[in-house]
Amino acid sequence: MSTTEIQASSTADDQSVPQLPNHKVKLKKHLQRSCNEKDEKGKLCGGHLKRWFYAKDVVEKKCGDIERAYGTGAEIYRCEHCKTIYLPNPQDPRVNVAGAGMISVFGLTIPPKDAK
Ligand SMILES: [Zn+2]
Secondary structure (H helix, E strand, O other): OOOOOOOOOOOOOOOOOOOEOOEOEEEOOOOOOEOOOEOOOOOEOOOEEEEOOHHHOHHHHHHOHHHHHHOOOOOOEEEOOOOOEEEOOOOOOOOOOOOOOOOEEOOEEOOOOOOO
16 A cells, blocks of 8 residues: 655745745744845845744734734744744754654655664
């Protein structure tokens, strides 16, 4: 029953995440720390991605987009420069830092081939 499903992610550059009406939303790449958003001239933004506590942000409280989409306590990052919102990458290590390597593609976890 092994149907090999290979998801060819031709452009691994821009993974599509649901956009919010008032924010540009991107998915943080594995271990990404700076913004890779490009401006009209194709220049990389390079701003730092910082954890953003939107629930305490006065402006965001009025907007409310993020809270509606992700709840009040979600882990959200934001570029300090262009304000693009970044969602944490599921591959990013949270507790266990000993990396297991790239074992999954976005949204799809692939079981190791030879499980003991
Ligand atoms: Zn940026």
